[in-house]
Amino acid sequence: MEETIRVLIVDDSEQTRENLRNILSLEKDIQVVGEAGNGQDAVQRTQELHADVVIMDVNMPGVDGIQATERITTDIPDATVVVMSAAGDQEYLRRAMQAGARDYLIKPFTSDEVVTAIKRVYDKGRQRRQREQGVPLRSTPADAKIITLYSPHDGAGKTTVAANLAIAIAMDTGEPVVLVDLNLQFGDLDLVLNLTPERTIVDLVPQFQHLDAGLIEPFLCPHDSGIRLLAAPPRPQFSESVTVYCVQQVLRVLRESYRYIIVDSASTLNDVTLAALDVSDEILLLTTLDVPALRNARISLETMRDLQYETEKIRLIINRATGELGIKADEAEEYLEHPVAARIPSEGRTVVGSVNQGVPFVISNPETKVAEAMHSLARLLAPESSFVYRRAPEPARKGFGMLLRSWAQRA
Ligand SMILES: Nc1ncnc2c1ncn2[C@@H]1O[C@H](COP(=O)(O)OP(=O)(O)OP(=O)(O)O)[C@@H](O)[C@H]1O
Ligand SMILES: [Mg+2]
Numbered sequence: 001m002e003e004t005i006r007v008l009i010v011d012d013s014e015q016t017r018e019n020l021r022n023i024l025s026l027e028k029d030i031q032v033v034g035e036a037g038n039g040q041d042a043v044q045r046t047q048e049l050h051a052d053v054v055i056m057d058v059n060m061p062g063v064d065g066i067q068a069t070e071r072i073t074t075d076i077p078d079a080t081v082v083v084m085s086a087a088g089d090q091e092y093l094r095r096a097m098q099a100g101a102r103d104y105l106i107k108p109f110t111s112d113e114v115v116t117a118i119k120r121v122y123d124k125g126r127q128r129r130q131r132e133q134g135v136p137l138r139s140t141p142a143d144a145k146i147i148t149l150y151s152p153h154d155g156a157g158k159t160t161v162a163a164n165l166a167i168a169i170a171m172d173t174g175e176p177v178v179l180v181d182l183n184l185q186f187g188d189l190d191l192v193l194n195l196t197p198e199r200t201i202v203d204l205v206p207q208f209q210h211l212d213a214g215l216i217e218p219f220l221c222p223h224d225s226g227i228r229l230l231a232a233p234p235r236p237q238f239s240e241s242v243t244v245y246c247v248q249q250v251l252r253v254l255r256e257s258y259r260y261i262i263v264d265s266a267s268t269l270n271d272v273t274l275a276a277l278d279v280s281d282e283i284l285l286l287t288t289l290d291v292p293a294l295r296n297a298r299i300s301l302e303t304m305r306d307l308q309y310e311t312e313k314i315r316l317i318i319n320r321a322t323g324e325l326g327i328k329a330d331e332a333e334e335y336l337e338h339p340v341a342a343r344i345p346s347e348g349r350t351v352v353g354s355v356n357q358g359v360p361f362v363i364s365n366p367e368t369k370v371a372e373a374m375h376s377l378a379r380l381l382a383p384e385s386s387f388v389y390r391r392a393p394e395p396a397r398k399g400f401g402m403l404l405r406s407w408a409q410r411a
Helices: 014-025 039-048 065-075 090-098 111-132 158-173 202-209 213-219 236-241 242-259 271-279 290-307 329-337 348-357 369-381 400-410
Strands: 004-008 030-036 054-059 081-085 103-107 145-150 177-182 226-231 262-263 282-285 313-320 338-346
Touching: 004 039, 004 111, 014 030, 014 111, 030 039, 030 111, 030 329, 039 054, 039 065, 039 213, 039 262, 054 329, 065 081, 065 090, 081 090, 081 111, 090 103, 103 111, 111 226, 111 236, 145 158, 158 177, 158 262, 158 282, 158 290, 177 242, 177 271, 202 213, 202 236, 202 242, 226 369, 242 271, 262 271, 271 338, 282 290, 290 329, 313 329, 329 338, 338 369, 348 369
Parallel strands: 004 030, 004 054, 054 081, 081 103, 145 262, 145 282, 177 226, 177 262, 282 313, 313 338
Antiparallel strands: none
16 A cells, blocks of 8 residues: 555543554554544544544543544544444444444454455545545456346345445445346336436446446446435336447446446346346356245256356355245255255345335344345355455435325336
8 A cells, every 4th residue: 555544543541542552553554543532622633633543442431432423424534533442332332323424433343354354444445535526446346246137037135135235335335335226127126216317227328339337337326225226217118228238338337336246037048138147257147945945946056057157156045945835955955966055035024115215224124034145145156355344324204195195207
């Protein structure tokens, strides 16, 4: 790292401040620009000293670390807070993360842990600011991952999983995530996310040959969770203008600025779906535990083998895995000759309720088993080292009536 990270140390214990100063003095790309012994001074010094990262104790007399974190996050967006706390102060930590802290350290921590946390949040903070300013991120095509949801069966849960998985990954890693709706005729990710996109993939067709990371941004619709959506055309007849070459270009360009590109597809194995599957790093093949779905999943797996996709890139996911119909996951595994990577429970009340409210269930019902399954899947797909925090965004809920009205306006 070429730049120097300006760090402010905030703790009411002189001893802790000194220990931290000693640890950080050994790092040539970190400069301790100041210290504070309480929350009040912390806010003032963060501003005056232009600190990039504030290492803040949560439990201090007067204005505590939580209040100070809240003020810094709101008033000084260029600074990023890492909170420190003694083991057992879980409630404090949870509140500090809600107040906007980007990472936390449990005392006693090692030198490595504190240095890694500072560098990580600094890097993410810089990326976030660049994104907010519409500046394309530094190019990361090699790190980017295209994950496509596919199922030969209509209604297997591709869209449900795509939307909730994308948000789970964004929540858990803090990395930029974009959703691409390649169900070009009847895509409904906008509905599931309660968005009214002004532009869709059709609008960028005339420009796709000159597309770059900056040019594609205005075509993406932001969601309150921080993810973005490249929506499907508003009418099925527009889908024909979206060619295979266009899809390839879009996915190539998105790789330059997004770490995770989650693609929802149609159940037909058409040219566009195949174009996405070809360039995917991971294919999530969704099936339910019933005979017709399993037979189609088997045919799909055989087709993918014929297409010489690496077996490891295909992850078999069982949706609505309740076993109620008598077929068990291990029987499905045996029949499909492919390991089951994940099972998503059937929770109709949560899933359908969340669609009708326009709030994905990882946000509206984070404590449910189906939401937990999304975070486990996120863990399977994103490297453990990238897991930073989990903070539920809170987009405004819309009533069912409003949702239908906004949909009717769009159509
Ligand atoms: N785990 C689950 N538990 C309960 N209901 C679910 C679950 N997953 C999906 N559903 C419901 O199943 C229906 C179909 O889901 P979804 O639209 O995600 O499937 P799809 O594969 O995208 O369908 P299509 O092929 O039409 O695009 C929806 O009503 C959804 O709410
Ligand atoms: Mg769908």
